[in-house]
Each structure stands twice: as C-alpha cells, then as structure tokens.
Amino acid sequence: MSLCSVVRSMRMVPFGVALGLLGACASAGNSKPSAPVNALYSQLDQAGKGYETALQQSREGNLDASQLTLTRSLDQLKAAAAQCGNTAGCDTQRFFSVFDRLLRLKDGDFSGDLDLNSDVDPAQRSLASGKAGAATLPQAQRSVTLLHGQKLSELIAMNGPVKAALEMWLTQWRPQLMDAYVNYQYMRYQMWPQYEKADLPEALLFGIMAKESGGKVHAVSRSGAAGPLQFMYATGMRFGLTSDDGFDMRFDPAASARANAEYINEQLRIFNNNLELTIGAYNGGEGRMRRAVGDNTSVSFYDPRIYNQLSPETRDYVPSVLAAAWLFLHPQSYNLRFPRIDGAPGKVTLKRPASLSELTVCLGSAGGMNDGWFRTLRNLNPRLDPQVIQPVGTALQLPKPLEQAYASRCVDGPWPILAGDLHRAVVPVVPAPVVSAPAAPETSRYKVRRGDTLVSIVRKLHCSSVQEVAELNGLKHHRIGIGQALKLPVCR
Template sequence: MKKLFSLALLLVWIGTAAPTKAQNRNLPDDVQQSGDILKNLDSLMNLWYVKNTTYNKAKKSENIYGYRADEVPTFSDSVYTARIEKINSPLPYVYNDKVRGFINLYAVRKRQQVEKMLGLADFYFPIYEEVLDKYNMPLEIKYLSVVESALNPRAVSRVGATGLWQFMYTTGIMYRLNVDSYVDDRKDPYESTEAAALFLKDLHSLFGDWFLAIAAYNCGPGNVNKAIRRSGGKRTFWEIYPYLPQETRGYVPAFIAVSYVFQYHREHNLYPQTVNLPKMVDTVLVDKEINFASIAQVLEVDVEMLRDLNPQYKKDVVPARNKNLYLRLPATKAYNFGTFKDSICNVYTRSCAPKQPVEKKIVLKARDSSDSTVIVMVENTNPSYVSKQQEGNNYSKTKVQYTVKAGDNLGLIADWFDVSIYSLRRWNGLKSNKVPVGRRLTVMVPSDKTSHYKKINAMSKLQKARLANPNYEAPEQKVAVKEKPEPKQTTAKTTVENKTAQTQKSSTSGKKFEYYVVQRGDTLWSIAQRFPGVTVEEIKQLNGIRDNRSLQLGQKLKIQKG
C-alpha cells in the first residue's frame, strides 16, 4: 500500500513539474540565462502600488487596431525589422533572432507585467528623461531600468545589486550614493538615476559605443575589455557577443526588445494600467528625525504610499539628525507638511518616549458569599498625559473650549489636549486641517482632568510648548558684548598688514550681497548665469569653495550684486 501511495505521489510530481521544464525549454537560451530579468518581472507583482492597479478605462480608445481583448498579435521578422529601423535614436538598434526571443518574452509571455510597467513608466520616465537630457545622453537609455529592475525600486538581485538601476554597493559608493543602516540611496529614484547617468556616461567615454557601455554596466568594464581582446580587438557588441558572460549576451537584446515593445505596445494589444502612485509629487526638506507613522497620522496619508515614494528609507524613519534630508509627498499633502511639521515631530517624539506608568486602584464589592464584582479604576500618574489609544474608551468626558490663537494649528492643539487631529475635526465639523484664528473649538477631555485642560486656553506659547516637550527652552537672546581691544605693539610688518586690511575693507565697502540656496541640479556655472556679471570664480572665492563638485543641496551661497 505504501509503495502504491509513493508511486502515486511520484506521478503527481512528474505531472506538475514536466510542463514547467517544457515551458523553460521553449525559451531561447539567452532568455533562459537572464535569471535576474525574469525574477524582477515576477517580483514586480508583489509591490503594493502594483497590486492596486486599476484597469485602464481608455483602453478601448487606444485599441486603434480593433483587437479582441484576449488577442495576442504576432508579426513576421520583416515587420519587426522595419519597425525597429524606424525608432528615432542615436543607438544602433538592430533586429535578429536574439532580439526576437526577448520580444516574445515581453509581448507574449509577460503581458500582464508589461502593462503594469507601462503604467509605472508614466511616473518614472519623466524623472529619467530630465537627468538624461541634462547630460546630453540618448533618452532611450531610460529603457535600461526596465531591463535592470522591471521598474521596481526595491528590486535586489542574487548578488546584491539594488534599486531601479541595480547598483552594487561599491559602485554606488563610487557615485556618491549613501548606504547606511537607515538610508539606501540606491533605491532613491532621483539619486540613483543621477548616479546611473554618470556611470553610463563614463562607460561610453571609455568604449565609445553605447551598446558596449550598456554591456559594461551589466558585467563590468573588465569583462568587456576581456571580450574585446579575445575577439581580436573588435569594438561593437555583436562582434564581441560570443566572448561576453552568458547573462550579458542577453542584456543588450533585452534592451532592444524593451525599447521596441514600449514604443509599439498598441500594435501588440498592450496598454498602460493605472498604478496607485500620485500624478503630482513634491519634495519637502526635513531637518528633524521623524518616522512615516507620525507623518501618516498627522497628514492623513497611507504609510504604504510614503514607502513607495521614499523607498530609500529602510526603517520607515527619516534620520535627519546631523543634516537635512528630502521627503517626497503627494503634492496635495506637501503644503500641509510645512504647516504641521512641529506636530509631526511631537507625535514622533512622544512615540519614542517610554510609556508612562499607571496606578491601579482595585475596589472589591461582594455580591454574596460565592461571587464578587471587581471594578478596576486606572489613573495615569501624569495628569497631563492621556494615551490617544484610550480616546475611544468609555471614560467620563467633559467638553472644554479653546480659542485658536495666531500661530496655532490643529496638530499643535491636538498635542496640547492629548487627542488626535481626526477627533478634533469630528467634534468641530471641520472638513480640513485649516482652522481660522478666533475659532472656538470644542475638545472632549477626561472629566477628572478638566481643570488641567481648561488652563491651556490662557497659557502662553512657551507654556503650551512645554506641554508636549517639558524640556523645551525658549531661544536665548544673544547680546553682543563689545570687548576693549588690547594694545598691540606696532612693527613694520603690522603696519603693512593693517594697510592691506584697510585696502581690502575699502574695496568691499559699499558692495551689496544677496544669498542663494542651492537647488537640485544646480552647478556653479548655472548659478552664475542667474546673476548677471557674476562669474564662477567670484562665487568660489566669496564662499571659500575649492572644488566645483562640492556643492551641497540646501547650501547657502553669498552672491555679490552687480
């Protein structure tokens, strides 16, 4: 009986395994060897915003060829050749059987993933194109990210290459991508695209051919140089093709196939699916450590959305401790961030604080000899603190009034009264987080803490600030103290130095200056162009800059007015 059962299991296993092997055998060798390409296409489906894609309502209008919904068009080699020749690009696109294998992969076998990638392209490609245009590179290089990661910013290869552009750790560090316990810039769409463009530009300068540069991006310039030597000094991809690593042989054909499918997707009955990412994104500067949960609570945005827009933050924390960091938000929420930034910081600070101990008072009331009723009364030892999780509990509540003052916002008020912004809005019928000065707000507070919360309406700003942070100190007023200079002995050298200083002072006296904050993409040359009559050398000298590449985002530059 056991033998029959084992035989049955073996037959079932063979029956289920055989089709998969047969399916793999049907794929061309180059496609079978491109393990990371296939893996990333499948892992794309696990992303939250991809799972929440919606069917494209405009599909019927885009179906200009009248295909049936389930129709999968295929074409002859001559049609593929003619279409690829029409792609307007400086890249040396060609069609052959290697390319056809990958066209079949994307346009036939992985149609669902391709339609989702077409939707993602609407979000990522404008980022890529802006950077590529800045460096005067072919815009078609953007398709390389599809081959590398299937437009998945969280993609990680079997050897550790990470992000949309699949940077290895060492290469990422070489191109100034920060990787530490909290941040991985390889997953940042903006930073990684900047680094990828510079890396590819360097590779193109080395080999003088874009397809060789793309091959070197995959396997490293050393392997490409080795293939060139083995080929007898040939300098094109197809001439050194047999001497490249197996996986890299399919890399350029896959790139050509993606370029073709994305430009001719309608001809293959493929249409972009709407992805759950905002159409408009704005960037805000964060100067204090905060986490996604606090941002989500105050701004009423989904934590998953924050993760998708900011995949570089590993632990849902923006660790802005010693330097400013960027946070990307839906444009509709970015404005509110500036308004409620202090509230977000307070919520995060409170979430990190140790839990307040509670005092339990237990009263036993006997019903009869065999039963008793236990009433547990919980009082917080800190009368100014009530957990927001306890808001919904059936404690006795009392209404208190608070009049909105200049500089107040719902986030701050919620912190002072230990309630949530959502509750404030619900109690007062507010449709948004905006509240006018002078508006009287109703706040529900525990009855036994009423006297404490009533005092808040008459408190000063400093007193209210200390409710959220007892250690808060008002900014000190710095008073300049003029010290009497010590008498100096006059020497010939001192006299010369004094005359030089007086000359320099007289040369700068009467000149006016203004300040400029460095933005993303700025260079010393582009900044100088903003101010007529100002040169790069003048900016460097005035700000003590030695290296043209040492500009930092947010850096404040002193500019002499003309």
C-alpha cells in the first residue's frame, strides 16, 4: 500500500506535520518521479506505515506503544517533508487543496480519547459537569459535527470568501473571536443544550454568535437587533422571545439559543438543508433570500445570480459565520489556541448587599481573568441592572470556580468595602447651559427703485448678506420688484 493511500484512508495523522507528506502525494501525478524523489517517497512510505501501526496499536488499547510509534514516525515524517520541500518534483503548489482534504478527514467515527480526527477540539470534549436546572449536561458526542446527518466539514466550501474570512478572524477580528470564545464557554451550559436538542452542530451556534455579538448578551445593534444572537423584535416575537415581567427575552442566552435553533431548522427545511442560504436568510431576511433563490434550493449561495442580489453585509456575513465555525472545530490547524475555560455553572447567595459592578471589583482577577468578570456576571445574570445593589439573599449565577473567590474576597475584608465606596461615589451634575433665543435684528424699511437689485442693495448696507436679506423678507430666487418695501437690518 502506498503512502498516499495510507494517509487518505486513515484518520490519525496529526495535521501540521503531515502536510508536507500529503503535498508530496499530491504532486506525484502521472509523471515519472526522479530517483531522488523515489528515494524520498520511500522514506515517506515508511513514515506512513508507522502511522498505520500506531493507529492499530491505539485501537488495540496499547496506548504507550502507540504513542512511541507515533513519535518515531513523526520525526521521520518531519525530516522527509522538509526534504520534499527542497526536492524538484514535489509540487508544493497543491499543498492547499490537500490541506483542505486533510482537515475534512477530521470528521471521524472512532471513539475514545485518542480520536484525533474528531471535529471537536480536545478542549471541547466534555461539557461542564455541573447541572443546568435539574438536568445534567450531556457529553459532547459526534453529533456536534453533524447537520441533520451530514458532516459539517463537507458542507463548508473552502473557497475564496471563506478563506478571506479565516484570515480576518485570525488577524483583525482575532480579539473579537477570542472574547466570543471565552464568553461562550461560560454560557455554554445554557446555550449548547438548546442546539443539541434541535440536532444542530455546536460550531454553527458559535459561528453565528461570534459574528453577531461576540458573546455579549446585552448587545443591541443600530437597527434594533438585540441579544447574543441579535434577534430583531418581530422575529424574536415569532419564536417566543417576548417580554417576561418587563425583561426582553432576546437577552436570555438559553431562550435566544432555542429561538435561533428553531429559526435555523425552519429555514433549513425551506432551503432543503442548504446551510449557506439558511445563514444568509438569518442575516438578510428569509423573504429576500426566497425571492432570490426561487424554486432552485440547490443553487450555490455564491452563484452570481444569487450573490449579486444580496447586500454587502450578507455577502460578508455568510463566509464569516462559516469561517468562525471552522476555527471552532479546527483551531490547532490554523496556529490558533483557545484558552482552557472551566465553564461549570455555579451560584452564590449574597451575604451582603452588592451590585454586579461591586462584585466585579472585589473579585478582581480571580481565576486568572485579567479582563475582570464584569461581562461574565452580566451575561449570566441578564435580568439585573449591574449598577443596582441587590439585597442579602439574592441568588446570582456565576462560574463555579468563583464560588470560593466570592466567599474569600467579597463577604468580608477590604475589597467589598473598597467596591462599595467606589460604587457610591457621586459625580457632580453640571446643568446644561441655558441658550437664549437670539434677539430679532433691528430693521429699517427700504423701497425698491428702478435699477435696484438685491445684490446692489446689500452692498450699500456693508453689514449684511444677500441670504440674510432674502430670508428676512421671504424672497424666492432673490426676486424683487419696483416699489416693493424691504426690511433691511440696521447697521451700527
């Protein structure tokens, strides 16, 4: 069996280091390779057989031997791949297409901790072990990679717009991507079960949220869209996001995720599981998308007949969502490392009055959160005004690791005293200046004579303008007539 067939048939190849190997496979083509290339391919074949052996050892449960074999093969592979890049006959231009194929092989069906091909990053393997209400959170199974039975990776076309969006997320939008990831991890126990019940992939939920709000529960757009998933008022009402005792349910993470899942499934049925058209409908409106598509739901979102009818915002939105979802699935393949977050849900009962702002001050950077806990506390307690002091006995949601930090920092000692002092600070209110209406100008009368023009009259005044005199007399087009009485400002 050749190395090419081994690599394409197996699922255990680590990504970054195997790319040179696959580039060599892709470049072989139909031309007869030179002797140096043949020798190189022989080395690559040996490395491939090593990977095959490591995979078999892993399946048999011999994990130590599997890791040893894998390490040796990796060293051999890296050396061979480096030579391939400097050897004539290895077509490195085909690297990107093979890289795309390799990433798609990560949709695997092995079980166990050594399933390196899963669409779920190892840091995403298991959900928080706490409870959401009375229900224990389920473990993240292979279903997170599927969209109604189809592999999500196979539904994302790695084309120019998506690649451009990947670059934006990895460069200019990187801070928003990282913030969205952190915010999502603390809300995950509320949001992800809603998507799982709807048989939708978690990566899609993250992609939409990252693009829409960055995981800020109280985000409101200029157009009036609100919440972590940015529902317009009318659409939110249609999916049950109404007012609950004065609270806009669009700001509730669990409710908005449920409504979003219902909307996505509704549009997937309409567009025959065409993911890109569905995402486009979420952003640009389902009516507009239906009119553009007509009866041909198999048409590509990027078909000029569709693409050119959409707004620039929607043309950017769809690949951006897909790129964020792709990075959620494959961060390490793009030199991206998301932080490890313990998102287990917790709860404290206030032992002294405090606002969310005060708690943020007294918690400080507990748990290594250098940016502070204000956003997380707001996201997990969306019904509370962060500036309003809550009474003793109020139950607050927060990450479980903060339960101990609250007890040690926010009940007694100097920090709650400092937080309270800062919160009660009074900022002087400067009254707005009273602007009096300008006094009406003093005027005199002038009777228009033969040969007068508005311009010549104004020139004699030396203190006014044609526009002022025209407005003072209500003149249209600056027309005046002989004998007409004009009001002129009095010059001093």
